[in-house]
Amino acid sequence: MSAHALDVLGLSKRFTLHIRGGLVIEGLQSATFQVRRGEFTGLVGRSGSGKSTLLKCLFRTYLPDGGSALFTTSEGTTFDLASTGEHEMLALRRQALGYVSQALRVIPRVTVERTVASPLVARGASADVALREARLLLSRLNLNESLWDSYPSLLSGGEQQRVNVARALIREPELLLLDEPTSALDAGNQGAVVELLSERLAAGTTMVGAFHDAPSLRRLASQVIRLDGGNVTSVESSERELAFAGGTRD
Amino acid sequence: MSSVATLVAQNVTPGRGAYNFGFLDETTKREVRRALLKAVALPGHQIPFGSREMPVARGWGTGGIQVTLSILGPDDTVKVIDQGADEGVNAWNIRRLVTDTSGVPTTTDSREATIIQTRHRIPETPLRDGQVLVFQVPMPEPLRMVEPSERKTRAMHAQADYSRAWVYLYEDVVRRGEISHATGYPVMVAGRYLLSPSPIPRWDVPKLNMADGLYLFGAGREKRVYAIPPHTEVVPIDFEDYPFYVESFPDRKCQKCGAEAVYMNEVVLDDGRHAFTCSDSGYCDSRLTGGVE
Amino acid sequence: MNSPWVLRVDGLGKRYGRGCGLCSKNTGPLAGANSCANCGSILACTNVSFDLLPGETLGIVGESGSGKSTVLRCLFLDEEPTWGSAYLSGFHRGERDIFTASPPERRELRAATMGLAYQNPGAGLNLHITAGGNIAERLLNVRVRSVAEIRDRAGYLLRRTEVPHDRMDDIPAHFSGGMQQRVQLAKVMANNPSVLLLDELTTGLDVSVQAGVLDLVRELQEQLHIAMVVVSHDLGVIRLLAGRTMVMKDGQVVESGLTDQVLEDPHHPYTQLLVASMT
Numbered sequence: 001m002s003a004h005a006l007d008v009l010g011l012s013k014r015f016t017l018h019i020r021g022g023l024v025i026e027g028l029q030s031a032t033f034q035v036r037r038g039e040f041t042g043l044v045g046r047s048g049s050g051k052s053t054l055l056k057c058l059f060r061t062y063l064p065d066g067g068s069a070l071f072t073t074s075e076g077t078t079f080d081l082a083s084t085g086e087h088e089m090l091a092l093r094r095q096a097l098g099y100v101s102q103a104l105r106v107i108p109r110v111t112v113e114r115t116v117a118s119p120l121v122a123r124g125a126s127a128d129v130a131l132r133e134a135r136l137l138l139s140r141l142n143l144n145e146s147l148w149d150s151y152p153s154l155l156s157g158g159e160q161q162r163v164n165v166a167r168a169l170i171r172e173p174e175l176l177l178l179d180e181p182t183s184a185l186d187a188g189n190q191g192a193v194v195e196l197l198s199e200r201l202a203a204g205t206t207m208v209g210a211f212h213d214a215p216s217l218r219r220l221a222s223q224v225i226r227l228d229g230g231n232v233t234s235v236e237s238s239e240r241e242l243a244f245a246g247g248t249r250d
Numbered sequence: 251m252s253s254v255a256t257l258v259a260q261n262v263t264p265g266r267g268a269y270n271f272g273f274l275d276e277t278t279k280r281e282v283r284r285a286l287l288k289a290v291a292l293p294g295h296q297i298p299f300g301s302r303e304m305p306v307a308r309g310w311g312t313g314g315i316q317v318t319l320s321i322l323g324p325d326d327t328v329k330v331i332d333q334g335a336d337e338g339v340n341a342w343n344i345r346r347l348v349t350d351t352s353g354v355p356t357t358t359d360s361r362e363a364t365i366i367q368t369r370h371r372i373p374e375t376p377l378r379d380g381q382v383l384v385f386q387v388p389m390p391e392p393l394r395m396v397e398p399s400e401r402k403t404r405a406m407h408a409q410a411d412y413s414r415a416w417v418y419l420y421e422d423v424v425r426r427g428e429i430s431h432a433t434g435y436p437v438m439v440a441g442r443y444l445l446s447p448s449p450i451p452r453w454d455v456p457k458l459n460m461a462d463g464l465y466l467f468g469a470g471r472e473k474r475v476y477a478i479p480p481h482t483e484v485v486p487i488d489f490e491d492y493p494f495y496v497e498s499f500p501d502r503k504c505q506k507c508g509a510e511a512v513y514m515n516e517v518v519l520d521d522g523r524h525a526f527t528c529s530d531s532g533y534c535d536s537r538l539t540g541g542v543e
Numbered sequence: 544m545n546s547p548w549v550l551r552v553d554g555l556g557k558r559y560g561r562g563c564g565l566c567s568k569n570t571g572p573l574a575g576a577n578s579c580a581n582c583g584s585i586l587a588c589t590n591v592s593f594d595l596l597p598g599e600t601l602g603i604v605g606e607s608g609s610g611k612s613t614v615l616r617c618l619f620l621d622e623e624p625t626w627g628s629a630y631l632s633g634f635h636r637g638e639r640d641i642f643t644a645s646p647p648e649r650r651e652l653r654a655a656t657m658g659l660a661y662q663n664p665g666a667g668l669n670l671h672i673t674a675g676g677n678i679a680e681r682l683l684n685v686r687v688r689s690v691a692e693i694r695d696r697a698g699y700l701l702r703r704t705e706v707p708h709d710r711m712d713d714i715p716a717h718f719s720g721g722m723q724q725r726v727q728l729a730k731v732m733a734n735n736p737s738v739l740l741l742d743e744l745t746t747g748l749d750v751s752v753q754a755g756v757l758d759l760v761r762e763l764q765e766q767l768h769i770a771m772v773v774v775s776h777d778l779g780v781i782r783l784l785a786g787r788t789m790v791m792k793d794g795q796v797v798e799s800g801l802t803d804q805v806l807e808d809p810h811h812p813y814t815q816l817l818v819a820s821m822t
Contacts, residue, residue, distance in 0.1 A: 019812065019815050056807070063804055118765070121765060409646050413654075414680060421672055
């Protein structure tokens, strides 16, 4: 089995805006890197440098124009996230991929705990089991219990972000894509998210993500990719500050 | 006076002269008989025919009359009843038309008749092999109450798609707590076609099943004939938990002949009391004269 | 062999009119029309193909006249397609084109295998027989012959669709539009169809009523894992319900993909315009 969970080669994305006279925007140009199983690859770069574009290409919210992104599951099956069929991609999203966006896209009139539980239910878990898991995660993320049965649209940005993280983590994805998941959180709650993520890293989850703050990245990343204007300018390995969850620096 | 009787009396010997035997011309009779043969071959299926103008207004039994006159032969004996009674005005006029244009004998005793034309009843004495009961049918289409389009009802019959007829019964149960459909109760014929048995009471519906005689139905205004051949399975549509049932007349006796298990008419006597008599007047008469137990 | 899909549509097309050699040139998104300038024929939809997996929801989005409703009406056998074929896993194990079905088979397919909820509840309901009677018609179609059984099932379905139990014996003509739509959903669900076709289900309803109907559809997705094709001109509805989306214009599919991809990374000029116009 490949030691690389993700093998990205020449991944490119170009937008053609027909309603603006065919304006072409280069979102990502020939990105190439590998991510080892169970490790965190951090994305660094200014706003507009292509971090979100890269993450969305990996999740296929953007359809890449060129290159490949080979994802190998823990069972040894390899899919090209850039070109695999829509049905396979939907199945991968259900089973193996997680994506945390900056903003929670709420489903109207579904409570916080059910929003978090629904990916498990969709995968066939009973409602009771899924709700129990959801509540566990929500309390780990310090979300006030009084909010669990209210609607996410009524929550603050920071609270919504934690709901979003919980919703992505509940299905225990093999590959987790994170797009500034803590941008609206205070230091304490950021810590809770990072703590949870490093536990999952230790358990073998592979992650690619951008964080708005350098300390979080330093605590998690064993590799850092720098992006500028849609180009990967460097891929460097990084010394993790935390080897495992809750542990001290060794 | 220009009644058929006077016209006929002026220059008609039965079977000759101005009127053909049985009023209708032979070509018309042949067409009706062909339609009837089809109807017998496809039990319960409505067969179109070119209904003629008759010396009776449409809606007064012209379909039944055309069927009767088309199958009539010189050796037949005819009985005509209206709601069970031989003495109804409609029955009288039809009987007169038949005898005046054919000269065949008539009777009120259903056992003596070879052809019985009826409006809305089946005689109490079961038909025997060789007897024909001709129904006057106002509304041949059992699905008309749920579907106004003829094209669609034909497609429904072709596909035996009768769920909407059952919906009609379901709605009846919901609204009234029972299937209240009183006359013309829809029946399945030979497991294939839904049929309207003309407005006979429920009491008569079981007599259609596995009968020894032939049932012919004629609808003059709607230009349709259909048939239930002898020994054909006829089943009223119903629900497992709301089964078909017939009217019951507990503790009721015919005022005239004392019969009990028959379909009764209710009559109000001069002193305001209610009493019951046999609806089938021929049956009642023959009990009184001692012919029937 | 079991097919992985519940519904497969292959090259479906519908033309009204005689057609001519110039039809394909004169119609479609490039021509900006669905009617042929030469012969006047209307190509309501052409060359529509997709697979629908168990539990999956496919969205079809487009403006009126784009052909999306024609696709549904052809699939539900309301219309005879001019081209193409369609297969249901529940019909001859997916080996026979449903457009070759005999009239009784068609009736069975419409009554038990598929359900189509029309934009106008009056098209799917008989507004003058009771809500329960409307559901009864479906059940009677598959030979249920017990009033108690019918009322049990109708009661269950109306509960699921949140129609108050005491309205079961009222006629839908007296119901609000939203409740009529819920009764229609209860009716199409009566025989547990394997594919549900929803045509502009919320169009014309008040926003607050739309929400209730959409929540109901989401529940059906989550709890019954029923496969659906959802047709709407409303991208919000599509985003909420569909995992994959096809965009139609002038009778043709101009773009298809994962719903979030179509919405966030639209390729076709028309889709870009559509997304940009979203409120």
